[in-house]
Each structure stands twice: as C-alpha cells, then as structure tokens.
Amino acid sequence: xxxxxxxxxxxxxxxxxxxxxxxxxxxxxxxxxxxxxxxxxxxxxxxxxxxxxxxxxxxxxxxxxxxxxxxxxxxxxxxxxxxxxxxxxxxxxxxxxxxxxxxxxxxxxxxxxxxxxx
Amino acid sequence: xxxxxxxxxxxxxxxxxxxxxxxxxxxxxxxxxxxxxxxxxxxxxxxxxxxxxxxxxxxxxxxxxxxxxxxxxxxxxxxxxxxxxxxxxxxxxxxxxxxxxxxxxxxxxxxx
Numbered sequence: 001x002x003x004x005x006x007x008x009x010x011x012x013x014x015x016x017x018x019x020x021x022x023x024x025x026x027x028x029x030x031x032x033x034x035x036x037x038x039x040x041x042x043x044x045x046x047x048x049x050x051x052x053x054x055x056x057x058x059x060x061x062x063x064x065x066x067x068x069x070x071x072x073x074x075x076x077x078x079x080x081x082x083x084x085x086x087x088x089x090x091x092x093x094x095x096x097x098x099x100x101x102x103x104x105x106x107x108x109x110x111x112x113x114x115x116x117x118x
Numbered sequence: 119x120x121x122x123x124x125x126x127x128x129x130x131x132x133x134x135x136x137x138x139x140x141x142x143x144x145x146x147x148x149x150x151x152x153x154x155x156x157x158x159x160x161x162x163x164x165x166x167x168x169x170x171x172x173x174x175x176x177x178x179x180x181x182x183x184x185x186x187x188x189x190x191x192x193x194x195x196x197x198x199x200x201x202x203x204x205x206x207x208x209x210x211x212x213x214x215x216x217x218x219x220x221x222x223x224x225x226x227x228x229x230x
Binding site: 033035037043044045046047050091104105106107108109110111 | 120149151153160161162163166174176206208210212214216217218219220221222223224226
C-alpha cells in the first residue's frame, strides 16, 4: 500500500525566512509520480509540481525548489524568502501508475500548515 | 482558475437526505476523480471515471455513487446523509491516468 508522511503538522515563520516542508513516501512500485499541492485559506487545491520517479533532478521555480531523493524516499519542498501569501496548507501526494487498478489515484499526506507572519 | 468547475459551492442539508454534487472537467480531460477532505480522514480518494466508465474505487461508502455522462461531466450522489459526511468534496480532472490532476474549487457539504 502507498503511504505519504508529512511529519510537520504546522510551521510558523517570519517573512523572508526560508522554510522546508518535508515529505516521505512509501510505495512498492518502481514507476510513480510525486506531487505538491497548495491549499490557501480560500480552500481550493492548487497544483505546484509533478515529479516522475525516474527523474531525480531537483527543480527550482522562482522562490520554490524541490529536492527529490529516491534513496531516502523523500520529496522535500523549500520556499525561499517566504511571503505572507505563502501561508497555506501544503500537501504532498503520490500516484502509482504501475498497477492497473489504481488508475492514477492520489494518496495524500496529512498536510503541513504553513503560517508566514509579517 | 484550474478550469474544473464544481457546483454548488456550499450545501447545507439534514441527516437522511440525498444530495448531488456536480463536476465539469477541463476541456479535453477524460478522467474525473472525486476526493473527500475531512478533518479526521484528511484527503481521501473516492472514485474515478475515464470517458464514462468507472475505473477505480477508493474508500467510497455504499451510500455514495457517481457517474460520468457522455459530455464528460460527473455527478457524485450522496444519500442517507449522516453528520460524519460533512466534508469538502473535490473533483479533479486529467487527460489520462499519467497526467496531472487539476482540482475544482470543491463543494462544502454540511449535514445538520
């Protein structure tokens, strides 16, 4: 069975601080996809990034960066120079494509509540 | 705006009642997924349809059912509602199973 663990329930930082959100996953499959979604106070789920299991290159997008390490089954997300607008719940998710029955369903972590104070 | 629409945004109803939640996927997307977000269970996958056919089922109660119509919109039917069914219900769509799922704004259901 697949499992995603986000050990940090809540993180509080002051604006301009860097913050890293941890994500550890479990899967028996060799092919899978990892995602990060953001849920701002308005409630919608916003897609941030998708990473294939066979692509361990780290990615940077503006103030966001992602570190994927297959050896430790981790897919961590760093926000550099955080801003108040980054305050949201962040979810890490795992999708299995190797098995025919799962058909791409997402398994989510419990989410990390990030609060950025001015 | 993800391009996925859900109606209604909010729904307040009583125990024992039946409601229907509606989802229109992004243009061109054939897959529709339903998820439930509650405080105690978190975000959980309910059911998935691809081009009108049910393809995967998750932790969906027997009181719940869904379908995807020829125009690809989907409906989630919740019946014999209980207090514990109060949650945020999301619909997501993707082109296929290997593609990113984009989520609608959700329907917030409150059962009193």
